Structures are given as structure tokens and as C-alpha cells.
Amino acid sequence: MKINDYIYLASVNLKRRRKSFVVNVILISISLFILICCLSFSNSLSKAMNRALINNISYRSISAMSNKSIKTEELVDMVGSVEHVIKVVPQMKYETALEVSALDNENFSGNITVYGGNEEIYPNIIAGRSFYDDEKNVCIVPKEFYLFDMNKYDKEKSIDGESLIGKSIEITYYSYEYIENSAPIKKDKYTKTLKVIGVYDQDENMMNVNECYINFSDISDIMDIRLEGNNYSGIDTQGVTAIVDSSLNVNQVVETLESMDLRVIVRSVVNEKLIKIINLTSIFVSSVIMIIAFINITISSIKSIEERRYEIGMLKAIGYNRKNIIGILVIENIIIGIAAFIITIIISLIAILLVREKIFSNNISLKSIGLDLNLNTSMVSLIIALVVPVLSGIICSGKITKKNSITLNKER
Amino acid sequence: MEKKLVLTNGTKKYKLKNETITAMDNVNLEIDMGKLYVIMGHSGSGKSTLIQMLGLLDSLTSGKLYINGDEISNISEDKKAELRKKEIGFVFQSFYLNPKLTALENVMLPMYINEKIKSSDRREIAEKLLEKLGLENRKTHYPKELSGGEQQRIAIARALANNPNYILADEPTGNLDSENEKNVYRILKELTKEGKAVVIVSHNENIKQYADEIFYMEAGKLRKGL
Numbered sequence: 001m002k003i004n005d006y007i008y009l010a011s012v013n014l015k016r017r018r019k020s021f022v023v024n025v026i027l028i029s030i031s032l033f034i035l036i037c038c039l040s041f042s043n044s045l046s047k048a049m050n051r052a053l054i055n056n057i058s059y060r061s062i063s064a065m066s067n068k069s070i071k072t073e074e075l076v077d078m079v080g081s082v083e084h085v086i087k088v089v090p091q092m093k094y095e096t097a098l099e100v101s102a103l104d105n106e107n108f109s110g111n112i113t114v115y116g117g118n119e120e121i122y123p124n125i126i127a128g129r130s131f132y133d134d135e136k137n138v139c140i141v142p143k144e145f146y147l148f149d150m151n152k153y154d155k156e157k158s159i160d161g162e163s164l165i166g167k168s169i170e171i172t173y174y175s176y177e178y179i180e181n182s183a184p185i186k187k188d189k190y191t192k193t194l195k196v197i198g199v200y201d202q203d204e205n206m207m208n209v210n211e212c213y214i215n216f217s218d219i220s221d222i223m224d225i226r227l228e229g230n231n232y233s234g235i236d237t238q239g240v241t242a243i244v245d246s247s248l249n250v251n252q253v254v255e256t257l258e259s260m261d262l263r264v265i266v267r268s269v270v271n272e273k274l275i276k277i278i279n280l281t282s283i284f285v286s287s288v289i290m291i292i293a294f295i296n297i298t299i300s301s302i303k304s305i306e307e308r309r310y311e312i313g314m315l316k317a318i319g320y321n322r323k324n325i326i327g328i329l330v331i332e333n334i335i336i337g338i339a340a341f342i343i344t345i346i347i348s349l350i351a352i353l354l355v356r357e358k359i360f361s362n363n364i365s366l367k368s369i370g371l372d373l374n375l376n377t378s379m380v381s382l383i384i385a386l387v388v389p390v391l392s393g394i395i396c397s398g399k400i401t402k403k404n405s406i407t408l409n410k411e412r
Numbered sequence: 413m414e415k416k417l418v419l420t421n422g423t424k425k426y427k428l429k430n431e432t433i434t435a436m437d438n439v440n441l442e443i444d445m446g447k448l449y450v451i452m453g454h455s456g457s458g459k460s461t462l463i464q465m466l467g468l469l470d471s472l473t474s475g476k477l478y479i480n481g482d483e484i485s486n487i488s489e490d491k492k493a494e495l496r497k498k499e500i501g502f503v504f505q506s507f508y509l510n511p512k513l514t515a516l517e518n519v520m521l522p523m524y525i526n527e528k529i530k531s532s533d534r535r536e537i538a539e540k541l542l543e544k545l546g547l548e549n550r551k552t553h554y555p556k557e558l559s560g561g562e563q564q565r566i567a568i569a570r571a572l573a574n575n576p577n578y579i580l581a582d583e584p585t586g587n588l589d590s591e592n593e594k595n596v597y598r599i600l601k602e603l604t605k606e607g608k609a610v611v612i613v614s615h616n617e618n619i620k621q622y623a624d625e626i627f628y629m630e631a632g633k634l635r636k637g638l
Binding site for chain 2: 001002004005009012013016017311313314315316317318319320321322323324404405406409
């Protein structure tokens, strides 16, 4: 029997059993839909958690200082040579306080602290975007943005960071005249306009409400102006800040730096146990859902074949062998599986889109979960949609076709 | 090789809970081409069991079965299916049609597994068979839209689809009225003129007039009729 004949007979059977076909497709689709939703949500949540915990800059920042008097440049090179360290900046060029002189082109008086970032190093963005390449004159602000003296924090005066996206913050800084044994004297005034491109969750990143991120090169420009004329020895007692590629590698980097006789301070420590618990819970829930989907689809497939004992007996009586009969039923199940998969993917995409746009978008924290339907989830669903009905079809029809056609006719 | 269906010392026993039932007991039978054989007997005599053994729908407990000189008593299920496909056409009392296929599709069904029939010829062969049995106007109807007699004629057409040498019919008129009953017997008798061997199991006395040879089955034992 040719493959075309199998496909033809299978499709005729399905067409003539429209109701049963539709019911089977719906049952399998429901199981797949629940599976896809759970896997997608679980996967997205797990990724968001991992992103928040593992890739959080606060968990990846290490301050390193030398016990000996070595030049900053040397310290930068030394720390930069350590495996997993992706960026080293002198502390003074990593973080600095700035005056704000205008907000959205209107005069304003405030203070912010800025930290360095770039296209690889940035906090978890919950609105807008992060840096492009080596983009300058842009900034990422906290979702609750307080532009005043933190010692006089008044929540009422905070601004919604998201409302500032696309607007500008003008900062002011000065060059100084350095006189020995005197405090530096302000010389020339400089301004820089920073365009707000993104917003991050300061609580999630364990930052303060007046702390922003600008490009490392912007901080470097500002500090170069500020320090111009300062004949300092090049030995920076503040040390350097090293950014590690993942918070999971921080301990290893700390050990290495300490072995180099450096004093190391880790800004925040990630709770690895918590991460493991989150990931294991996610895997457990996904597995349970998968098993339930597997069972539902198997039962549906077996039931639909059991109902056709009479027909199977008839085919045996007219000369169809087991391979022929199983082949037709397998192809029917493949068609049912593909139909269910396509319907489920379309409905799932719509559902995920609706949830993301209508529910998650209204909550800035939920937005950061980034719910989506990824390729892995789709492939798992496709495999289950095809493999489970086919396997259960083979096993069930294999059992039924062992009986003779007289017995099967009587079992009608 | 002479075409014959031969059963020697055929026995079939069934185990039911704690007892063993002998449905067929040392039966000997030879079926030649071009003849209509009738096996008669009361209900439970074992005649259906006999024809099911001849049609390879079930296996003998003991004894030997030969088709065209080859012993086929203990062959595999796949080989039995192969023989059912090529050599044997079976007609059931309950018609055993696929309710989801039209008359034409039911008749074409055995042809899908016959590699000797080209896919382009199937429809034509099926239509000719239906025409021969007076059903050319019913080919697009489903079994539930047809009378008992029409359904049985479709079953006969299906049994003839692969041009088998042996037609075995188990109570083919059991669900039919007398008019349709005569019609079916006439059709089956016509097949012997084409050189086919026809074996009919029935308890209906009216069949005797069509028979070339008559046998009687009683309590599993077969004897030749006068």
C-alpha cells in the first residue's frame, strides 16, 4: 500500500468523522494550550527572575582596593586580567554625584548620582531601552525618581521615571583650580544634556531613587574636566570597580582578587539557593503539566481508536494486515496532532499577546517578566502533539489488531 | 497447480471459563472451482466456525488447511491477510460495510492493498462491479441510505474487488426478505459460471436449489447431503 493511499484513506476517515475529528482536535488543543501557557509563563518568569537576580548589576559589582600604593592604571590592568571580569573602571570614574540644572528644558535644581554603564552593562530595563553600542549623552533613570538631597527624602516629590522617557536632564559640572593645601576652586561651568532612554526598577536593583546610569565614557569626560590640573599621583585610594559577567562567577572573582592581595567589597550577594529553588519549582511545575497533557492526549487517542474496533475488524476481514491498519490510524493521529498544534499555537500567541498588552503592560513590574512564546516551548508542544497521539495510537491499535475480525465484529 | 481449498481433520476448540467447547470436530472438506457448496445446519452446529476457518478469519486447533496445494494451517497473520486479500472474498450476514464510506468507496477498499490494481483503475473496476450487481445508481450512497439487499450486494461487490478465486458467504441472506434473498443466491450462483468456487453457510432450505453440493453440520461434525 502506497503512502498516498494511507494519507487518502486517513483523510477520508477524518472527513467522514468530522464530529469525532473536531472533538479530538479540541481535546488535544486544550491540553496543549494549558501546557504552552504554563511553560511560557514559567519560562518567562524563570528568565525574569534569573535576569533580576543573576544579571543584576548590583550583584555583579565588586570594589577592589590595593593594600599597597599602586597606580590606578596598574590596578585596572591587574583586575581586568581576571577571568569573568568584563569591565574595570577607577572608582571615581564609575560613580559620581552631579547637579541637575534643567529638567525637560525647564529650569530645575536638584542632585543625582550617576553610575557607569554601556551596551553590555546596564540594569534590568522595565521601560524604554538600554544603551546602544557606545552611546553617549543618554541616561537610564529609576522608576521612582527623586532628584533631590537623599537626606531629605520626600516621596511626594518623586517623579515617575517612565514619564521622562524621551525628555532631557541637564547636568552641570565644573572644572577646578587646584591650589596646594587649599580646597579646589570652581573655575569653568560645563553642562551636559542627557536624554532619558530607559527606566529601571531601583528596588529590584537595590539602588537609591536618585541613582541613574550614564555611559562610562560620559562619566570619564566629566571626571577628566573635574580633575584637569589636579596633579595627583595617579594612586587612587578609592580603588576600582569591576563588573563580573554573571553574579554566579562573583565568588570565583573575589577569591582570585583576594589572592592578588587586594581588598574586595562585594556590593550585594546573590542568594544562590533561592535561584535554585525558583528554577527547580519552575521545572517541577512544567513537568507536572507536561505529564497531565501527555495523559489527556493518550486517553483521547486511545478512546478514538477503541471506538473503531468494528471498522478495524472489517479491514482485517477483507485482507488488511496489521501494518496497513496501524499505518492508517497513525496518519490520522498525525493529522489530528498537526491540526491541534496549529490551532493551539495561534490561540496561544493571541492569548499571550492579550495578557502582555492588556494586563502586564499596566503594571511596570509584571512588564519586566516579558511573557512570550519561545521556540523551545513550541517545539515541546509540537513533539507532544505528534508523538503522543502516534505512540498511543500504535500501542492501542497494535493491541486491537491482534484480535481476529470475528471477535472485533462482535465487540461492536 | 490445481486450484482447490482443502481441509483435513479440521478441529476448532474454544476455551470458555472452565470448559472447552468443540465447535468443529475432525472436519474434512474439498472445495473445487466452478461449484457452489452449501453447508447447512442449525444454529450452534459449527457451520459458521467452519467457514471462518476456511476464510482464515480464525486458526484451527488441529488439522490442516490447503489452498491451491499449499499448506496454510499455521502461517503468520500477515500471510493470512495476504491470502484473504488475493484468494478469498468473504460475505458476512451483517454486511460488515464501513458506514462512513459510500458504496463505491466500500467496493474500492480492498483494492488499496492490491498492488496489482493501479490506482487509476480502481474506480472503474468498482463501478463495473456495482453495475454488474445493479447498483450503478447507488454508488454515492452511504450504507445507512440503502436497503438490506442493496447493502449485501455491495458486500458481494467488495468481496469480488480483487477477483478472488473463492467466495465464502456466512448466512448472506440472514437479514434479507425473500425477494432479496433470491437475488443474492442468483448472483452467487452466477459467480460459479465465472469459474469461482462459492461456499455458502445457511440454515435456509431455499438455498438447496442453487447448490452443486450440500453438506450438513451437526454438533461440529460434517456429513455430505444427498
